[in-house]
Every structure is written in C-alpha cells, then in structure tokens.
Amino acid sequence: MPAQRADARRNYARILAVAEEEVAAHGADASLEQIARTAGVGSATVRRHFPTRRALLEAVFHERIDALAVRARELAQAEDVRAALLEWLDALTAYSASARGLATAMLWDQEADPAHQNACVATLSEAGEPLLRRAEEAGAVPPGVTAADLLTLIAGIVLATERHPDPATEADRLLRLAVAGISPGGEGTTG
The missing domain is CATH 1.10.10 (Arc Repressor Mutant, subunit A)
Structure with a gap:
C-alpha cells in the first residue's frame, strides 16, 4: 500500500x-x-x-494565490491604506494577466456548483477584506465595495485584454481607469 x-x-x-x-x-x-x-x-x-476542471485550475494557481493573500495581509497594516490597496490590486492584475486561465477560474459561477466553493476567490477575498475595510474606513473607497467585487473587476479586465498585443500593459491601463471610479482623487488619503 x-x-x-x-x-x-x-x-x-x-x-x-x-x-x-x-x-x-x-x-x-x-x-x-x-x-x-x-x-x-x-x-x-x-x-x-x-x-473537475475547476479543481485542476485551483491547484495550478494555488501557490501564487497564497502569495497574493499573504501580501494582502501584510499590506493591511500599511499606513497609507489607499496606496496599499492599489499595490495589491496592481499585483493581482499583473499576475492575472500573466497567468492564462486564472481570470476564468475566478469568474466561474458558484451557483452552478454551490457545493464547491471557488478556492481562488475565497482565499483572495478573505485576505483582501481587511485591507479593503481599512481603505473604506479611511474614505479611500466607497462603502459596500467587497473584495469579491474587486476580484470580479480584475478578472473582467484581464479577460477583456487577454488577446491584446500587450495584455499586461493594457490590463494595467484599464485598472488605472477603473481606480479613478473606485477611489477618485484619493491620492493623499491615508489611514
């Protein structure tokens, strides 16, 4: 045996x-x-x-997802929470743009298989929530934004740019555009 x-x-x-x-x-x-x-x-x-295909993809991305979760926890202690949140979103966007299939894995509909939690999203959401809550308390993001909302936004950006000649640069550009809507003019906001 x-x-x-x-x-x-x-x-x-x-x-x-x-x-x-x-x-x-x-x-x-x-x-x-x-x-x-x-x-x-x-x-x-x-x-x-x-x-399932989902189980395979979660295993493929597990190590990097864990590293991004650790980084979110570290950044949650930063003095400038807006800058910390943006740094985490930058890292998440850069990795997602370079890791084909991650954005798809993050968007898989949980309602189709409610017995199986999306481990990628669960890990990143759990790790990102404290950082996001601190940013909300500091007025750097509007109330009610969730980590899952931001993950969905990033996954959408990555999927929209994956066929672009330079997907990482285009994803970063679109993230900057979205950030202006998430946290307009909050350059000096700290917490």
Missing part, C-alpha cells in the same frame, strides 16, 4: 506540472486528455486527482 501512495503522489506531481504548462499555453480550456497523455497517465487518473 505505501508504494501506491508514493506512486499516487508522483502521479499528482507529474499531472500538476504538466497542467501548469498546458494552462500557461492554452488557458482554462487546456485539454485534460492532453494533460493525461503528456503526464503519461490515463484520463481516469487525472480525474481521480482532480475531479
């Missing part, structure tokens, strides 16, 4: 490594069958480790 567990761990690691490459190349629609072939396992093995 321990040999099977070691084999299962190796399969999981191999599938995940191949999935990262395939998602980078083809986005959220990367072929699960191609992932299985390249990893040298059967489709059933892929589905045993990752029962």
Whole structure:
C-alpha cells in the first residue's frame, strides 16, 4: 500500500506540472486528455486527482494565490491604506494577466456548483477584506465595495485584454481607469 501512495503522489506531481504548462499555453480550456497523455497517465487518473476542471485550475494557481493573500495581509497594516490597496490590486492584475486561465477560474459561477466553493476567490477575498475595510474606513473607497467585487473587476479586465498585443500593459491601463471610479482623487488619503 505505501508504494501506491508514493506512486499516487508522483502521479499528482507529474499531472500538476504538466497542467501548469498546458494552462500557461492554452488557458482554462487546456485539454485534460492532453494533460493525461503528456503526464503519461490515463484520463481516469487525472480525474481521480482532480475531479473537475475547476479543481485542476485551483491547484495550478494555488501557490501564487497564497502569495497574493499573504501580501494582502501584510499590506493591511500599511499606513497609507489607499496606496496599499492599489499595490495589491496592481499585483493581482499583473499576475492575472500573466497567468492564462486564472481570470476564468475566478469568474466561474458558484451557483452552478454551490457545493464547491471557488478556492481562488475565497482565499483572495478573505485576505483582501481587511485591507479593503481599512481603505473604506479611511474614505479611500466607497462603502459596500467587497473584495469579491474587486476580484470580479480584475478578472473582467484581464479577460477583456487577454488577446491584446500587450495584455499586461493594457490590463494595467484599464485598472488605472477603473481606480479613478473606485477611489477618485484619493491620492493623499491615508489611514
């Protein structure tokens, strides 16, 4: 039995490594069958480790999502909360624009599968809420804006720019445009 567990761990690691490459190349629609072939396992093995496409994408993005969550928690302690919030949104936008498939993963409709929480959104929302609440208390954002709202906004920007010749620059430009609506003229606002 321990040999099977070691084999299962190796399969999981191999599938995940191949999935990262395939998602980078083809986005959220990367072929699960191609992932299985390249990893040298059967489709059933892929589905045993990752029962849904969403589960696979969440695993692919897990490490970076966690790093962005840690950064949000660090920035929540910053003196200039508006600048801190914008720094986090910049980092999230830059990563989302460079990580094909993440924006799609963030937008998947939870109502279609209410039993499965969107781990990408849940992790980022939970980490971003304290930063956002401090920005709200400081008057840097209007009341009622949620971290999930900002994640949806960023995902929309990234999806709108993914076919642009320079998606990261265009996504950043559109984020700046949106920020003017989220927090107009708040350059000196601190908390």
